[in-house]
Amino acid sequence: MNIDILVSGGYTIIGVEGRVDTTNADEFEKAVVNVFESGINKIIIDCSELNYISSSGLRVFLIVQKKMIATKGVLKLCSLRSGIREIFDISGFSSIFSIFPDLESAKTE
Amino acid sequence: MDNLSDDRTLLIKNKIDELSKVPSFLEELIREWGLTDAILFNLNLAIEEALSNTILYGYNDSNDHFIELSIKIENRQITVIIEDDAVEFDPTTLNDPEIFQPAEKRTVGGLGVFLIKKLMDNVKYKRVDKKNILTLTKFF
Numbered sequence: 001m002n003i004d005i006l007v008s009g010g011y012t013i014i015g016v017e018g019r020v021d022t023t024n025a026d027e028f029e030k031a032v033v034n035v036f037e038s039g040i041n042k043i044i045i046d047c048s049e050l051n052y053i054s055s056s057g058l059r060v061f062l063i064v065q066k067k068m069i070a071t072k073g074v075l076k077l078c079s080l081r082s083g084i085r086e087i088f089d090i091s092g093f094s095s096i097f098s099i100f101p102d103l104e105s106a107k108t109e
Numbered sequence: 110m111d112n113l114s115d116d117r118t119l120l121i122k123n124k125i126d127e128l129s130k131v132p133s134f135l136e137e138l139i140r141e142w143g144l145t146d147a148i149l150f151n152l153n154l155a156i157e158e159a160l161s162n163t164i165l166y167g168y169n170d171s172n173d174h175f176i177e178l179s180i181k182i183e184n185r186q187i188t189v190i191i192e193d194d195a196v197e198f199d200p201t202t203l204n205d206p207e208i209f210q211p212a213e214k215r216t217v218g219g220l221g222v223f224l225i226k227k228l229m230d231n232v233k234y235k236r237v238d239k240k241n242i243l244t245l246t247k248f249f
Contacts, residue, residue, distance in 0.1 A: 022161040023128050052132075052150065054157045055220040065212045083150040090227045091220055092208025 002049075003031045009107040011076075012040045017049035020057030029060045036064060041073030044106045048079035058091055065096060074098075078106040115142070116181045123164045123174040123195075131156055131178070142182050148249055151228040152180075152187065155245055158221035159191050159200070163241070167195025189245040198241055199234045200225065 001024045002017040012035055020028050035043060045061070061077075068075040078100040080088065088094045100106035119134045121127045132153055139149040156178065163176055176193040200222040207215070208223075226232055231246040 019132070021128065021157055022165075023125055052153065054154050054161075055218075055224055056161070058220055059217055062212065062215055062217055066215075066217075069213055083147060087154070087224070090208075090224065092210075092215075095209070096212040096215065 001028060003028065005031075005035065011042045011044045011107055013044045013046055013103065015046040015049065019052040020050065020060070021052065021054045022056045025054075025056035025060055028057060029063065032060060032064050033067075036067055036073075041068070041071060043068070043073070044076045044078060044103065046078055046103055046106075047081070047084060048103070050084055051081060053084055053087060055091075058087070058093060061093065061097070076100055076106045078103050116179065118177060118179040121160060121176045121178060123168055123176065123193075125161070125164055127164070128157060128160060131160070134178075135180075138180060138182075144187075144249065148187070148247065152189065152247060155225045155228050155247075156189060156191070158225050159243055159245070162198070162200070162221060163191075163193050163195045167193060167198065167241075169196065185249055187247045187249065189247075191241075191243045191245075193241050194239060195241060197236055199236070200243065201232055201234045 001019055004015045006013045006015065014032060014035060016028065065075055076098045079102055080099060085094070088097070088099070100109065117138055119130060121130060135149055135153050135156070160176060160178070168174055174194055176191065179190045181188045203222045205223050206219045225245065229245040230248050233244040235242045
């Protein structure tokens with residue numbers, strides 16, 4: 001897993017690449033929570049390079065969404081691959097996140 | 110695919126890092142058997158969820174234990190058998206999480222077994238000679 005962070009168009013964009021699973025979900029959680037705790041309240045998680053996620057990774061998404069709702073922040077996800085989207089659908093996560101087809105629409109809508 | 114019945118085994122120690130052996134093991138099989146990435150994803154996920162539950166919650170001692178993962182393809186069916194000597198745990202009896210709740214009300218965790226049940230066609234549990242035997246079946 002690789003994570004990169006970019007600030008663009010008023011958002012902090014967290015790009016996650018590779019696999020988020022039981023072996024590295026803690027690392028993903030730290031990276032995302034660090035961004036949140038630095039006071040940033042407009043976050044996009046760019047999933048275009050995310051090719052695998054298990055429940056330990058889903059857990060991190062839910063934790064961040066709960067924090068963002070509690071602080072009235074904005075969390076958007078974009079560019080989910082079909083396999084990832086399927087897992088979000090099955091888990092009921094598609095209805096608790098704002099999901100955009102690509103980064104541009106996530107920034108502008 | 111020349112051989113219509115094929116069987117492979119991987120032994121995994123009860124350490125989380127050991128889970129990183131699973132993707133390459135499965136990838137090789139899936140390529141050899143000519144199956145799709147979607148099947149690979151689903152199998153990998155179901156297997157990871159089962160193994161991580163056993164590794165994280167299944168043992169009360171600090172000894173090394175081995176979990177046996179075997180996978181077999183026959184006709185249009187993949188059968189995964191996970192056998193461990195962990196504490197008795199029947200995932201088929203767990204209640205499903207409430208997936209239609211808003212984020213504020215969702216419980217963090219509890220999705221692993223639910224994903225196994227959703228992604229596999231059959232999930233069967235047996236306790237035999239102090240071992241948990243979980244059999245997952247996927248048709249393709």
